[in-house]
Amino acid sequence: MTSNWSRAELASLRGFIEALEPDEILRIKDPVPMDDVPSALVMELEKSGKSPVIMLENVTGSTMPVMVNLLADRKRIARIAGLEEKDFYPAWGGILANPIPPRLVESGPVQEQVFLGDEADCNSLPLARHFAEDGGRYINAGVLVCKDPDTGVRNLSYQRLCLKGPRRFSSNLGSRGDIWEHLNRVTARGKNLEVAIVIGAPPAFYLAAAAKVAMEVDEYDIAGSLMGQPMDLVKCKTIDMEVPAEAEIVIEGELLHDEHEDEGPVAEYTGYSSYKSTRNVFVVKAITRRHKPIFMDIVPGTSSEHLLLAGIGRHARDYARLKEMIPGLKAINFPRSGLLYHAYFSFKRVAEGEARRALMLLFGLDPYLKLAIAVDEDIDVFNEAEVMWAVATRFQADTDMFVVPKVFCNQLDPSSVDGMSAKLGIDATAPKGWKEHKATIAPEAAEMARALIKGMGA
Numbered sequence: 152m153t154s155n156w157s158r159a160e161l162a163s164l165r166g167f168i169e170a171l172e173p174d175e176i177l178r179i180k181d182p183v184p185m186d187d188v189p190s191a192l193v194m195e196l197e198k199s200g201k202s203p204v205i206m207l208e209n210v211t212g213s214t215m216p217v218m219v220n221l222l223a224d225r226k227r228i229a230r231i232a233g234l235e236e237k238d239f240y241p242a243w244g245g246i247l248a249n250p251i252p253p254r255l256v257e258s259g260p261v262q263e264q265v266f267l268g269d270e271a272d273c274n275s276l277p278l279a280r281h282f283a284e285d286g287g288r289y290i291n292a293g294v295l296v297c298k299d300p301d302t303g304v305r306n307l308s309y310q311r312l313c314l315k316g317p318r319r320f321s322s323n324l325g326s327r328g329d330i331w332e333h334l335n336r337v338t339a340r341g342k343n344l345e346v347a348i349v350i351g352a353p354p355a356f357y358l359a360a361a362a363k364v365a366m367e368v369d370e371y372d373i374a375g376s377l378m379g380q381p382m383d384l385v386k387c388k389t390i391d392m393e394v395p396a397e398a399e400i401v402i403e404g405e406l407l408h409d410e411h412e413d414e415g416p417v418a419e420y421t422g423y424s425s426y427k428s429t430r431n432v433f434v435v436k437a438i439t440r441r442h443k444p445i446f447m448d449i450v451p452g453t454s455s456e457h458l459l460l461a462g463i464g465r466h467a468r469d470y471a472r473l474k475e476m477i478p479g480l481k482a483i484n485f486p487r488s489g490l491l492y493h494a495y496f497s498f499k500r501v502a503e504g505e506a507r508r509a510l511m512l513l514f515g516l517d518p519y520l521k522l523a524i525a526v527d528e529d530i531d532v533f534n535e536a537e538v539m540w541a542v543a544t545r546f547q548a549d550t551d552m553f554v555v556p557k558v559f560c561n562q563l564d565p566s567s568v569d570g571m572s573a574k575l576g577i578d579a580t581a582p583k584g585w586k587e588h589k590a591t592i593a594p595e596a597a598e599m600a601r602a603l604i605k606g607m608g609a
Protein backbone atom coordinates (compact mmCIF):
# COMPACT_ATOMS: atom_id res chain seq x y z
CA MET A 152 0.00 0.00 0.00
CA THR A 153 2.23 2.83 -1.18
CA SER A 154 -0.10 4.75 -3.46
CA ASN A 155 -0.77 8.33 -2.50
CA TRP A 156 -4.14 9.99 -2.25
CA SER A 157 -5.52 12.32 -4.91
CA ARG A 158 -5.69 16.08 -4.44
CA ALA A 159 -9.45 15.88 -4.05
CA GLU A 160 -9.12 13.22 -1.33
CA LEU A 161 -6.56 15.35 0.53
CA ALA A 162 -8.69 18.51 0.34
CA SER A 163 -10.85 17.66 3.37
CA LEU A 164 -10.61 15.43 6.41
CA ARG A 165 -13.80 13.55 5.56
CA GLY A 166 -12.67 13.01 1.95
CA PHE A 167 -9.42 11.58 3.28
CA ILE A 168 -11.19 9.28 5.74
CA GLU A 169 -13.44 7.97 2.99
CA ALA A 170 -10.40 7.25 0.81
CA LEU A 171 -8.63 5.11 3.45
CA GLU A 172 -8.29 1.41 2.70
CA PRO A 173 -10.25 -0.85 5.10
CA ASP A 174 -7.04 -1.95 6.86
CA GLU A 175 -6.08 1.68 7.56
CA ILE A 176 -9.17 2.59 9.55
CA LEU A 177 -10.85 0.97 12.54
CA ARG A 178 -14.53 1.91 12.81
CA ILE A 179 -16.02 1.26 16.24
CA LYS A 180 -19.81 1.22 16.39
CA ASP A 181 -20.16 0.22 20.06
CA PRO A 182 -20.85 3.06 22.52
CA VAL A 183 -17.57 4.46 23.81
CA PRO A 184 -17.22 6.88 26.75
CA MET A 185 -14.72 9.73 26.25
CA ASP A 186 -13.18 8.98 29.67
CA ASP A 187 -9.83 7.24 29.08
CA VAL A 188 -11.18 4.68 26.57
CA PRO A 189 -9.97 6.41 23.34
CA SER A 190 -6.47 6.62 24.86
CA ALA A 191 -6.66 2.99 26.01
CA LEU A 192 -7.63 1.92 22.49
CA VAL A 193 -4.68 3.76 20.93
CA MET A 194 -2.19 2.44 23.47
CA GLU A 195 -3.46 -1.17 23.25
CA LEU A 196 -3.18 -1.10 19.44
CA GLU A 197 0.34 0.32 19.69
CA LYS A 198 1.39 -2.65 21.83
CA SER A 199 0.83 -4.81 18.75
CA GLY A 200 2.53 -2.32 16.43
CA LYS A 201 -0.71 -1.04 14.89
CA SER A 202 -1.69 2.57 14.32
CA PRO A 203 -4.86 2.76 12.22
CA VAL A 204 -7.06 5.84 12.08
CA ILE A 205 -9.80 5.16 14.65
CA MET A 206 -13.34 6.37 14.13
CA LEU A 207 -15.56 6.21 17.20
CA GLU A 208 -18.99 6.34 15.63
CA ASN A 209 -21.05 6.20 18.83
CA VAL A 210 -19.64 8.37 21.58
CA THR A 211 -21.50 8.45 24.89
CA GLY A 212 -23.22 11.80 25.47
CA SER A 213 -22.60 13.23 22.00
CA THR A 214 -24.01 13.00 18.52
CA MET A 215 -20.61 13.72 16.96
CA PRO A 216 -18.33 10.90 15.84
CA VAL A 217 -14.78 11.22 17.14
CA MET A 218 -11.65 10.44 15.13
CA VAL A 219 -8.26 9.74 16.74
CA ASN A 220 -4.85 8.58 15.50
CA LEU A 221 -4.93 10.35 12.12
CA LEU A 222 -1.18 11.05 12.12
CA ALA A 223 0.06 8.19 14.28
CA ASP A 224 2.02 6.48 11.54
CA ARG A 225 5.23 7.71 9.87
CA LYS A 226 4.34 6.04 6.56
CA ARG A 227 0.90 7.69 6.52
CA ILE A 228 2.44 11.08 7.30
CA ALA A 229 4.95 10.70 4.45
CA ARG A 230 2.21 9.59 2.05
CA ILE A 231 0.11 12.65 2.90
CA ALA A 232 3.11 14.66 1.67
CA GLY A 233 3.29 12.43 -1.43
CA LEU A 234 6.52 10.78 -0.24
CA GLU A 235 8.01 7.45 0.75
CA GLU A 236 8.81 7.28 4.48
CA LYS A 237 12.59 7.27 3.90
CA ASP A 238 12.38 10.45 1.81
CA PHE A 239 10.42 12.55 4.30
CA TYR A 240 13.30 14.39 6.02
CA PRO A 241 15.37 14.84 2.82
CA ALA A 242 12.31 16.21 0.96
CA TRP A 243 11.10 18.54 3.73
CA GLY A 244 13.44 21.40 2.70
CA GLY A 245 11.92 21.35 -0.80
CA ILE A 246 8.40 21.50 0.66
CA LEU A 247 9.31 24.60 2.69
CA ALA A 248 11.07 26.16 -0.31
CA ASN A 249 8.00 25.90 -2.54
CA PRO A 250 5.20 27.65 -0.66
CA ILE A 251 1.72 27.78 -2.19
CA PRO A 252 -0.28 30.64 -0.62
CA PRO A 253 -3.88 29.96 0.40
CA ARG A 254 -6.93 31.23 -1.49
CA LEU A 255 -9.66 33.24 0.23
CA VAL A 256 -13.14 32.01 -0.71
CA GLU A 257 -16.56 33.52 0.04
CA SER A 258 -18.03 30.59 1.95
CA GLY A 259 -17.24 27.05 3.04
CA PRO A 260 -18.76 24.01 4.77
CA VAL A 261 -17.14 25.02 8.10
CA GLN A 262 -19.70 27.83 8.35
CA GLU A 263 -22.79 25.76 7.53
CA GLN A 264 -23.85 26.39 11.13
CA VAL A 265 -22.93 29.49 13.14
CA PHE A 266 -23.42 29.80 16.91
CA LEU A 267 -22.75 33.23 18.36
CA GLY A 268 -22.38 34.44 21.95
CA ASP A 269 -24.28 32.33 24.50
CA GLU A 270 -25.26 29.84 21.78
CA ALA A 271 -21.62 28.89 21.33
CA ASP A 272 -21.67 26.27 24.06
CA CYS A 273 -18.54 24.10 24.18
CA ASN A 274 -20.22 21.60 26.51
CA SER A 275 -21.72 20.20 23.32
CA LEU A 276 -18.28 18.97 22.18
CA PRO A 277 -17.16 15.40 22.95
CA LEU A 278 -14.06 16.37 24.92
CA ALA A 279 -11.93 13.61 26.37
CA ARG A 280 -10.34 12.98 29.69
CA HIS A 281 -7.31 11.16 28.27
CA PHE A 282 -5.52 9.70 31.28
CA ALA A 283 -6.67 8.81 34.78
CA GLU A 284 -4.71 11.68 36.39
CA ASP A 285 -5.91 14.40 33.98
CA GLY A 286 -7.36 17.43 35.70
CA GLY A 287 -10.16 18.04 33.20
CA ARG A 288 -11.57 17.57 29.71
CA TYR A 289 -9.40 18.72 26.85
CA ILE A 290 -9.34 19.76 23.24
CA ASN A 291 -5.98 18.29 22.25
CA ALA A 292 -6.19 18.29 18.46
CA GLY A 293 -7.13 21.95 18.20
CA VAL A 294 -4.74 23.94 16.03
CA LEU A 295 -4.60 27.57 17.12
CA VAL A 296 -4.48 30.09 14.28
CA CYS A 297 -3.27 33.56 15.24
CA LYS A 298 -1.57 36.52 13.57
CA ASP A 299 1.65 38.34 14.28
CA PRO A 300 0.25 41.58 15.73
CA ASP A 301 2.79 43.67 13.79
CA THR A 302 3.10 41.92 10.43
CA GLY A 303 -0.20 40.01 10.21
CA VAL A 304 1.65 36.81 9.25
CA ARG A 305 -0.42 33.82 10.38
CA ASN A 306 0.83 31.10 12.70
CA LEU A 307 -0.49 27.59 13.33
CA SER A 308 0.32 25.70 16.51
CA TYR A 309 -0.97 22.96 18.77
CA GLN A 310 -2.02 23.90 22.29
CA ARG A 311 -4.14 21.86 24.64
CA LEU A 312 -7.28 23.58 25.96
CA CYS A 313 -8.96 22.57 29.21
CA LEU A 314 -12.71 23.22 29.37
CA LYS A 315 -13.45 25.63 32.23
CA GLY A 316 -16.98 26.77 31.32
CA PRO A 317 -19.29 26.74 28.28
CA ARG A 318 -17.23 29.51 26.66
CA ARG A 319 -13.99 29.40 28.61
CA PHE A 320 -10.80 27.34 28.41
CA SER A 321 -7.41 27.44 30.08
CA SER A 322 -4.33 26.63 28.02
CA ASN A 323 -0.60 26.07 28.36
CA LEU A 324 1.64 28.00 25.95
CA GLY A 325 4.71 26.61 27.71
CA SER A 326 6.68 25.59 24.64
CA ARG A 327 7.16 29.35 24.06
CA GLY A 328 6.35 29.18 20.35
CA ASP A 329 5.31 32.08 18.13
CA ILE A 330 1.88 32.35 19.74
CA TRP A 331 3.55 33.02 23.10
CA GLU A 332 5.55 35.84 21.53
CA HIS A 333 2.40 37.26 19.83
CA LEU A 334 0.46 37.18 23.09
CA ASN A 335 3.29 38.93 24.95
CA ARG A 336 3.35 41.71 22.36
CA VAL A 337 -0.41 42.42 22.53
CA THR A 338 -0.31 42.11 26.33
CA ALA A 339 2.23 44.97 26.43
CA ARG A 340 -0.41 47.06 24.57
CA GLY A 341 -3.18 46.02 26.98
CA LYS A 342 -4.96 43.96 24.31
CA ASN A 343 -6.14 40.36 23.84
CA LEU A 344 -4.94 38.04 21.05
CA GLU A 345 -7.55 36.89 18.54
CA VAL A 346 -7.33 33.15 17.97
CA ALA A 347 -9.31 30.60 15.97
CA ILE A 348 -9.19 26.97 17.10
CA VAL A 349 -9.48 24.64 14.12
CA ILE A 350 -10.71 21.07 14.65
CA GLY A 351 -10.79 18.50 11.85
CA ALA A 352 -8.99 20.09 8.89
CA PRO A 353 -7.36 18.53 5.79
CA PRO A 354 -4.43 16.29 6.90
CA ALA A 355 -1.70 18.54 5.41
CA PHE A 356 -2.82 21.32 7.75
CA TYR A 357 -1.56 19.24 10.71
CA LEU A 358 1.89 18.80 9.18
CA ALA A 359 2.09 22.52 8.42
CA ALA A 360 1.19 23.26 12.05
CA ALA A 361 4.03 20.96 13.17
CA ALA A 362 6.60 22.73 10.95
CA LYS A 363 9.42 24.68 12.60
CA VAL A 364 9.80 27.81 10.51
CA ALA A 365 10.65 31.49 10.97
CA MET A 366 7.94 33.82 12.28
CA GLU A 367 7.85 35.51 8.85
CA VAL A 368 6.52 32.33 7.20
CA ASP A 369 2.74 31.88 6.87
CA GLU A 370 2.19 28.22 7.71
CA TYR A 371 -0.86 28.05 5.40
CA ASP A 372 1.70 28.38 2.56
CA ILE A 373 3.32 25.14 3.77
CA ALA A 374 -0.06 23.39 3.88
CA GLY A 375 -0.50 24.46 0.24
CA SER A 376 2.94 23.17 -0.69
CA LEU A 377 2.13 19.80 0.90
CA MET A 378 -1.26 19.60 -0.86
CA GLY A 379 0.10 20.76 -4.21
CA GLN A 380 -2.71 23.33 -4.35
CA PRO A 381 -3.79 26.43 -2.37
CA MET A 382 -5.73 25.74 0.80
CA ASP A 383 -9.17 27.40 0.65
CA LEU A 384 -9.80 29.74 3.58
CA VAL A 385 -12.87 31.60 4.81
CA LYS A 386 -12.99 34.67 7.02
CA CYS A 387 -14.10 34.10 10.60
CA LYS A 388 -17.42 35.60 11.72
CA THR A 389 -16.31 37.46 14.86
CA ILE A 390 -12.53 37.90 14.62
CA ASP A 391 -10.05 39.04 11.98
CA MET A 392 -8.82 35.55 11.09
CA GLU A 393 -8.95 33.05 8.24
CA VAL A 394 -9.59 29.33 8.70
CA PRO A 395 -9.75 26.28 6.38
CA ALA A 396 -13.09 26.34 4.52
CA GLU A 397 -13.21 22.53 4.65
CA ALA A 398 -12.64 22.22 8.42
CA GLU A 399 -15.18 20.41 10.57
CA ILE A 400 -15.39 22.86 13.51
CA VAL A 401 -13.88 26.27 14.33
CA ILE A 402 -14.01 28.00 17.71
CA GLU A 403 -13.45 31.74 17.42
CA GLY A 404 -12.28 33.77 20.41
CA GLU A 405 -9.47 35.51 22.24
CA LEU A 406 -6.58 34.67 24.52
CA LEU A 407 -6.87 37.14 27.38
CA HIS A 408 -3.94 39.35 28.30
CA ASP A 409 -4.99 39.85 31.91
CA GLU A 410 -6.52 36.61 33.23
CA HIS A 411 -5.04 33.27 34.22
CA GLU A 412 -6.59 30.06 35.47
CA ASP A 413 -5.18 26.72 36.61
CA GLU A 414 -5.33 23.70 34.29
CA GLY A 415 -3.82 20.25 34.45
CA PRO A 416 -2.30 17.98 35.42
CA VAL A 417 -2.06 16.41 32.00
CA ALA A 418 -0.11 13.56 30.41
CA GLU A 419 3.03 14.90 28.70
CA TYR A 420 5.19 13.32 25.99
CA THR A 421 7.59 12.21 28.73
CA GLY A 422 5.03 9.70 29.99
CA TYR A 423 4.56 11.65 33.23
CA SER A 424 1.59 13.69 34.35
CA SER A 425 2.61 17.37 34.55
CA TYR A 426 1.23 20.46 36.29
CA LYS A 427 3.51 22.83 34.34
CA SER A 428 1.32 25.45 32.66
CA THR A 429 1.30 29.11 31.65
CA ARG A 430 -2.47 29.09 32.56
CA ASN A 431 -3.62 31.35 29.71
CA VAL A 432 -7.38 31.91 29.46
CA PHE A 433 -9.21 31.63 26.12
CA VAL A 434 -12.79 32.95 25.82
CA VAL A 435 -15.14 31.84 23.06
CA LYS A 436 -17.02 34.28 20.81
CA ALA A 437 -18.47 31.87 18.25
CA ILE A 438 -18.53 28.26 17.08
CA THR A 439 -18.89 27.58 13.37
CA ARG A 440 -19.20 24.04 12.02
CA ARG A 441 -20.50 21.66 9.42
CA HIS A 442 -24.02 20.25 9.78
CA LYS A 443 -22.74 16.88 11.04
CA PRO A 444 -19.15 17.52 12.10
CA ILE A 445 -16.49 14.95 12.89
CA PHE A 446 -14.64 15.80 16.10
CA MET A 447 -10.91 15.12 16.00
CA ASP A 448 -8.75 14.20 18.96
CA ILE A 449 -5.07 13.40 19.54
CA VAL A 450 -4.14 11.19 22.47
CA PRO A 451 -1.39 12.98 24.43
CA GLY A 452 1.33 11.36 26.58
CA THR A 453 3.59 8.90 24.79
CA SER A 454 1.17 8.04 21.97
CA SER A 455 2.87 7.79 18.58
CA GLU A 456 0.69 10.57 17.19
CA HIS A 457 1.70 13.01 19.93
CA LEU A 458 5.40 12.12 19.71
CA LEU A 459 5.45 12.26 15.90
CA LEU A 460 3.69 15.62 15.63
CA ALA A 461 5.65 17.13 18.50
CA GLY A 462 8.95 16.07 16.90
CA ILE A 463 8.60 15.89 13.16
CA GLY A 464 9.05 19.57 12.28
CA ARG A 465 12.12 19.98 14.47
CA HIS A 466 13.57 16.65 13.33
CA ALA A 467 13.17 17.52 9.65
CA ARG A 468 14.94 20.81 10.35
CA ASP A 469 17.72 18.99 12.31
CA TYR A 470 18.25 16.72 9.31
CA ALA A 471 18.45 19.62 6.84
CA ARG A 472 20.89 21.67 8.94
CA LEU A 473 23.11 18.69 9.77
CA LYS A 474 23.18 17.57 6.12
CA GLU A 475 24.35 21.07 5.14
CA MET A 476 27.38 20.73 7.42
CA ILE A 477 27.95 16.98 7.14
CA PRO A 478 27.27 16.09 3.47
CA GLY A 479 28.03 12.42 4.19
CA LEU A 480 24.97 12.21 6.50
CA LYS A 481 22.97 9.18 5.39
CA ALA A 482 20.02 8.87 7.76
CA ILE A 483 18.83 9.99 11.17
CA ASN A 484 16.36 8.33 13.50
CA PHE A 485 14.79 9.81 16.61
CA PRO A 486 13.72 6.47 18.11
CA ARG A 487 10.36 6.19 19.82
CA SER A 488 12.07 4.51 22.79
CA GLY A 489 13.91 7.77 23.53
CA LEU A 490 10.77 9.94 23.29
CA LEU A 491 12.20 13.19 21.87
CA TYR A 492 15.53 12.87 23.71
CA HIS A 493 17.56 10.38 21.64
CA ALA A 494 18.94 10.37 18.08
CA TYR A 495 20.91 7.84 16.03
CA PHE A 496 22.53 8.95 12.80
CA SER A 497 24.65 7.22 10.17
CA PHE A 498 27.15 8.91 7.88
CA LYS A 499 30.07 8.33 5.55
CA ARG A 500 33.09 9.42 7.50
CA VAL A 501 35.77 11.21 5.53
CA ALA A 502 38.03 12.36 8.39
CA GLU A 503 38.88 11.45 11.97
CA GLY A 504 36.91 13.49 14.53
CA GLU A 505 33.99 14.07 12.19
CA ALA A 506 31.60 12.04 14.35
CA ARG A 507 32.30 14.29 17.35
CA ARG A 508 31.78 17.38 15.23
CA ALA A 509 28.46 16.05 13.95
CA LEU A 510 27.36 15.09 17.48
CA MET A 511 28.12 18.59 18.76
CA LEU A 512 26.27 20.18 15.85
CA LEU A 513 23.22 18.06 16.56
CA PHE A 514 23.19 18.97 20.26
CA GLY A 515 23.42 22.63 19.27
CA LEU A 516 20.51 22.30 16.87
CA ASP A 517 18.06 20.42 19.07
CA PRO A 518 17.68 21.34 22.75
CA TYR A 519 15.53 18.26 23.44
CA LEU A 520 18.38 15.83 22.68
CA LYS A 521 20.27 14.23 25.56
CA LEU A 522 21.82 11.19 23.87
CA ALA A 523 23.09 11.01 20.31
CA ILE A 524 24.88 8.05 18.73
CA ALA A 525 26.93 8.32 15.53
CA VAL A 526 27.35 5.13 13.45
CA ASP A 527 28.90 4.20 10.11
CA GLU A 528 26.85 4.17 6.93
CA ASP A 529 26.52 0.36 6.94
CA ILE A 530 24.31 0.53 10.04
CA ASP A 531 20.54 0.88 9.65
CA VAL A 532 19.64 3.57 12.19
CA PHE A 533 15.97 2.54 12.07
CA ASN A 534 16.95 -0.87 13.44
CA GLU A 535 17.69 -0.25 17.12
CA ALA A 536 19.35 -3.67 17.55
CA GLU A 537 21.83 -2.82 14.78
CA VAL A 538 22.68 0.51 16.42
CA MET A 539 23.31 -1.28 19.72
CA TRP A 540 25.44 -3.86 17.85
CA ALA A 541 27.62 -1.00 16.62
CA VAL A 542 27.87 0.36 20.18
CA ALA A 543 28.71 -3.14 21.46
CA THR A 544 31.45 -3.78 18.93
CA ARG A 545 32.89 -0.44 17.70
CA PHE A 546 32.76 1.74 20.79
CA GLN A 547 35.00 2.06 23.87
CA ALA A 548 33.68 4.21 26.72
CA ASP A 549 37.09 5.60 27.75
CA THR A 550 37.82 7.20 24.38
CA ASP A 551 34.64 7.33 22.28
CA MET A 552 32.16 9.33 24.32
CA PHE A 553 31.83 12.79 25.78
CA VAL A 554 29.46 14.57 28.15
CA VAL A 555 28.56 18.25 27.98
CA PRO A 556 27.10 19.28 31.34
CA LYS A 557 24.48 21.96 32.01
CA VAL A 558 23.05 22.72 28.58
CA PHE A 559 19.71 24.46 27.96
CA CYS A 560 17.06 21.77 27.47
CA ASN A 561 13.33 21.11 27.33
CA GLN A 562 11.95 21.85 30.77
CA LEU A 563 9.55 18.92 30.74
CA ASP A 564 12.51 16.52 31.14
CA PRO A 565 11.75 15.45 34.72
CA SER A 566 15.42 14.84 35.50
CA SER A 567 16.59 18.25 34.24
CA VAL A 568 17.94 20.78 36.74
CA ASP A 569 17.10 24.51 36.41
CA GLY A 570 16.16 24.06 32.73
CA MET A 571 19.45 22.35 31.90
CA SER A 572 20.46 18.79 31.13
CA ALA A 573 23.68 16.93 30.23
CA LYS A 574 24.35 15.77 26.67
CA LEU A 575 25.94 12.37 26.02
CA GLY A 576 27.60 11.92 22.63
CA ILE A 577 28.62 8.39 21.59
CA ASP A 578 30.89 7.79 18.62
CA ALA A 579 30.15 4.19 17.62
CA THR A 580 31.85 4.47 14.25
CA ALA A 581 34.64 1.97 13.58
CA PRO A 582 38.03 3.04 14.94
CA LYS A 583 40.86 4.09 12.64
CA GLY A 584 42.52 1.16 10.85
CA TRP A 585 39.47 -1.10 11.36
CA LYS A 586 40.01 -4.44 9.63
CA GLU A 587 37.04 -6.46 10.89
CA HIS A 588 34.56 -7.99 8.46
CA LYS A 589 30.90 -8.59 9.17
CA ALA A 590 29.94 -12.26 9.08
CA THR A 591 27.37 -12.60 6.32
CA ILE A 592 24.97 -15.21 4.95
CA ALA A 593 24.90 -15.88 1.22
CA PRO A 594 21.69 -14.42 -0.33
CA GLU A 595 20.78 -17.79 -1.93
CA ALA A 596 21.03 -19.51 1.46
CA ALA A 597 18.83 -16.85 3.05
CA GLU A 598 16.27 -17.25 0.29
CA MET A 599 16.24 -21.02 0.69
CA ALA A 600 15.85 -20.69 4.46
CA ARG A 601 12.89 -18.34 4.02
CA ALA A 602 11.24 -20.86 1.68
CA LEU A 603 11.84 -23.71 4.14
CA ILE A 604 10.28 -21.91 7.08
CA LYS A 605 7.44 -20.31 5.15
CA GLY A 606 4.12 -20.97 6.81
CA MET A 607 5.69 -21.59 10.23
CA GLY A 608 4.70 -18.10 11.39
CA ALA A 609 8.32 -16.94 11.32
Ligand SMILES: Cc1cc2nc3c(=O)[nH]c(=O)nc-3n(C[C@H](O)[C@H](O)[C@H](O)COP(=O)(O)O)c2cc1C
Pocket residue numbers: 291292306307308309310311312322323324325326327328329330331360361362364449457460461
Ligand atom coordinates in the same frame (compact mmCIF):
# COMPACT_ATOMS: atom_id res chain seq x y z
C1 LIG B 1 -0.86 17.29 20.01
C2 LIG B 1 0.06 18.36 20.49
C3 LIG B 1 -0.28 19.11 21.61
C4 LIG B 1 0.55 20.12 22.06
N1 LIG B 1 0.18 20.85 23.14
C5 LIG B 1 0.94 21.87 23.54
C6 LIG B 1 0.52 22.68 24.64
O1 LIG B 1 -0.53 22.46 25.26
N2 LIG B 1 1.30 23.71 25.00
C7 LIG B 1 2.45 24.00 24.33
O2 LIG B 1 3.09 24.99 24.68
N3 LIG B 1 2.89 23.24 23.31
C8 LIG B 1 2.16 22.20 22.90
N4 LIG B 1 2.59 21.42 21.85
C9 LIG B 1 3.84 21.77 21.15
C10 LIG B 1 3.67 23.04 20.30
O3 LIG B 1 2.49 23.03 19.55
C11 LIG B 1 4.81 23.22 19.33
O4 LIG B 1 5.94 23.57 20.01
C12 LIG B 1 4.50 24.21 18.23
O5 LIG B 1 5.21 23.78 17.10
C13 LIG B 1 4.85 25.64 18.45
O6 LIG B 1 4.76 26.25 17.17
P1 LIG B 1 5.19 27.73 16.83
O7 LIG B 1 6.61 27.89 17.26
O8 LIG B 1 4.99 27.85 15.35
O9 LIG B 1 4.25 28.61 17.56
C14 LIG B 1 1.78 20.39 21.40
C15 LIG B 1 2.12 19.63 20.28
C16 LIG B 1 1.28 18.63 19.84
C17 LIG B 1 1.68 17.85 18.63
